[in-house]
Amino acid sequence: MKVMKWSVIAMAVAAxxxxxxxxxxxxxxxxxVEDASLDLLLRNAYFLRDHGDGVQDQSRWGQGFIxxxxxxxxxxxxxVGVDAYxxxxxxxxxxxxxxxxGISFFDTDSNGDPYQDVSEAGAAIKFRASNTVLKYxxxxxxxxxxxxxxxxxxxxxxxxxxxxxxxxxxxxxxVGRFTSQNDNNRAGWDSGNQLKSIDVIGGSYxxxxxxxxxxxxxxxxxxxxxxYANVNYVMPFTDDQxxxxxxxxxxxxxxxxxxxxTDWGGDGVSDENTIWSLAATYSVGSHAFILAHQRVSGDTxxxxxxxxxxxxxxxxxxxxxxxxxxxxxxxxxxxxxxxxGYGVPGLFWKTAxxxxxxxxxxxxxxxxxxxxxxxxxxxxQNGPAKDLSFKLRNSILRTSNGYWNxxxxxxxxxxxxxxxx
Numbered sequence: 001m002k003v004m005k006w007s008v009i010a011m012a013v014a015a016x017x018x019x020x021x022x023x024x025x026x027x028x029x030x031x032x033v034e035d036a037s038l039d040l041l042l043r044n045a046y047f048l049r050d051h052g053d054g055v056q057d058q059s060r061w062g063q064g065f066i067x068x069x070x071x072x073x074x075x076x077x078x079x080v081g082v083d084a085y086x087x088x089x090x091x092x093x094x095x096x097x098x099x100x101x102g103i104s105f106f107d108t109d110s111n112g113d114p115y116q117d118v119s120e121a122g123a124a125i126k127f128r129a130s131n132t133v134l135k136y137x138x139x140x141x142x143x144x145x146x147x148x149x150x151x152x153x154x155x156x157x158x159x160x161x162x163x164x165x166x167x168x169x170x171x172x173x174x175v176g177r178f179t180s181q182n183d184n185n186r187a188g189w190d191s192g193n194q195l196k197s198i199d200v201i202g203g204s205y206x207x208x209x210x211x212x213x214x215x216x217x218x219x220x221x222x223x224x225x226x227x228y229a230n231v232n233y234v235m236p237f238t239d240d241q242x243x244x245x246x247x248x249x250x251x252x253x254x255x256x257x258x259x260x261x262t263d264w265g266g267d268g269v270s271d272e273n274t275i276w277s278l279a280a281t282y283s284v285g286s287h288a289f290i291l292a293h294q295r296v297s298g299d300t301x302x303x304x305x306x307x308x309x310x311x312x313x314x315x316x317x318x319x320x321x322x323x324x325x326x327x328x329x330x331x332x333x334x335x336x337x338x339x340x341g342y343g344v345p346g347l348f349w350k351t352a353x354x355x356x357x358x359x360x361x362x363x364x365x366x367x368x369x370x371x372x373x374x375x376x377x378x379x380x381q382n383g384p385a386k387d388l389s390f391k392l393r394n395s396i397l398r399t400s401n402g403y404w405n406x407x408x409x410x411x412x413x414x415x416x417x418x419x420x421x
Contacts, residue, residue, distance in 0.1 A: 024130045025166075026079050035072025038421035040065065044414040045153045047103045048095075052406040059095035060105035060114075064088065064153045069421075073128045083135070084123035089153045091116050104185040104310075105153045120182060122157055132165040141309070143174055144228045144248075145218035146200050149310025154184045156309055160198075173203040174216075181307055195307035196221040202228070210234040220307045227251040230314065241284045248314050249276035250302060273298035275324060277316035279332070286341030290352075292316035292332040294323055301325045319373050320395035320409055323356040325402065330356035334373075346379040361402045369399035388416045 029035065043064040050057050067086040073079025091106050094114045100106075106114040122138025138159050140148045148156040160178025181195040202216030214230040227250070234244045254271040279292035294317040296302060302324040304312040316332060317323040323330035334352030339345070352373040359367035375393040380386055393411040397404060 026073060026077070026128045026130055029073045029075050029079050029128075032071050032074050032081060036070065036421060037419070038067070038069045040067045040418045040420055042416045042418070043153065045105070046410070046412040047105070048410045049103065050408040050410075055405050056097045057095065058097045058100065058103055059093070060100075060103045060153075061091075061093040062105050062153045063090045063092060066154065073126070077129065079128040081126045081128070082123060083126060083137075083139075085121065085138070085140075085157075087118075087120045087154045087157075089118045100185070103152070104149075104183065107183075107186040118154065118185060120154075120157065122159075131167050132163065134161070134163050136161045139178075141176065141178070141200075142311070143200060143202065143216060144214065144230065144314040145202070145216045145226050145308060145312060146176070146178065146198060147309040147311035147314075149184055149305070151310070152184045156184050157182045158195075158309070162200075170206040171203060172205075174200060176200045181309075184310075194223075194305075198307055204230075210236065218308060222255050223306045224252050224254045224303070226253075226308070228314070242282075244281040244283070246279045246281070246316065247276070248316070249274070250315075252298075252302065254300070254303075271299040273300050273302050275302040275315065279316040286338045288336040288338075290332065290334040290336070292334075294328075294330045294332075296324060296326060296328045298326075301328070317354055317356075319352065319354060319371055320397050320407075321354070321356070321369055321371050321399065321401070321404060323354060323369070325356070325367070326360040326362075328356045328359045328401070330354055346381045348377045350375045356401070359401050361400075367400040367402055369397065369401045369404070371398075372396040385416075388414075390414055 043066060044062075045064065046059070046061045048057070048059040065086075065088040069084045071081040071083065073081045089105065091114060094106070100108065106118055108114050124135050124137025124139055126133055126135040138157055139162060140155055141158055141162060142148065146158075148158065158178045159180035160176060162174065162176035165173045177197060177199050178195070179197045198218055198220045200216065200218045202214065204212060204214040206212045210233060212232050214228070216228040217226070219225040229249050231247045232244070234242055236242045250273075252273045273296065275294070275296045277292060277294035279290055282289045294315060302313070302322070304310075313322055313324070315322070315324075317330045332352055332354045334350065336350045337348070339347035339349070350373070353370070354373070355368070355370040357366070357368045359369070361367050373395050375391065377389065377391040379389040391413040395409045397409070398406050
């Protein structure tokens with residue numbers, strides 16, 4: 001609970017040294033219908049995991065439809081609105097293996113066969129006073145300690161209450177409680193049977209245009225509680241040249257060690273974990289060069305997606321492997337190129353090499369792992385197909401971390417957003 005006090009103190013100091021937000025969003029409301037939007041995202045996604053050592057390969061190919069409706073707020077001191085979504089995933093192919101292999105596109109039936117489709121609909125009611133919004137219902141939260149997975153065919157969703165306040169310029173405060181999680185490959189609320197409840201409090205503050213920080217605390221009932229902190233600083237040299245530093249840290253305390261003992265080599269009694277990463281990015285023109293170090297300590301490795309979402313790992317070295325095993329130390333060297341500086345706007349390439357070592361395998365041995373990552377993305381800039389995007393990602397993973405098998409993975413996404421309203 002100390003971090004909650006630190007969060008409140010930090011936010012109070014920020015409030016004392018900042019001006020109130022320059023305008024009330026609610027006072028500028030045009031109405032429930034007038035500010036409404038309806039969007040449809042068409043997502044075609046393909047995963048292939050090519051394993052070695054005699055392990056059968058897994059592949060999934062599907063077509064997703066993600067519809068989102070956001071109403072405006074009614075006028076007045078307290079505005080009322082509604083957000084809703086509809087999700088549909090259609091199976092196109094599942095290869096020769098019925099095993100999911102962690103791809104999480106389609107759940108399997110009692111015979112072990114993948115379902116032909118998966119669908120879900122949800123809605124939330126929202127209230128706004130000034131620049132503070134209270135929302136209850138089905139949501140897609142994105143916070144460092146509670147973040148829905150966006151990397152599959154369909155997103156994860158959660159049910160609960162979230163208060164988001166932006167009353168002070170540069171400061172965002174979030175307080176929430178969620179009691180149900182729906183995985184992205186299943187229909188039915190709390191389909192993963194992993195979440196009783198999660199409480200979240202925290203926020204972020206921009207001290208200047210170049211310096212920002214975040215503090216968060218969460219408690220997943222009967223699983224673990226987490227503390228998270230981030231500092232991000234950008235040091236500009238010229239208009240097109242800068243050096244940026246990004247520091248992230250999680251401190252996790254497990255309830256009775258249940259998760260750690262099952263999946264991460266803990267002893268089942270009061271396990272705890274600390275993981276941090278520091279990344280330095282030198283940007284010049286269209287180029288970016290990144291060096292990062294990540295380190296794990298404690299009784300077990302870093303665990304997430306036990307009721308706090310599949311994206312709850314805001315760390316530098318999270319790629320195909322998260323390099324989050326017990327005692328692991330990992331390094332990253334990567335390069336990014338924005339081709340807009342060479343006359344091809346919308347084309348972007350990233351390549352990275354990561355290596356982890358000192359992994360405690362639990363038998364006195366130490367494991368290692370390494371990953372070569374490449375991703376190319378292109379977004380059409382104009383014409384009838386404007387905003388149509390293509391993304392191709394490849395990871396080559398070689399590991400003795402005691403969790404993954406060696407694999408070569410390909411992920412391909414084709415997405416087309418449509419603004420209907």
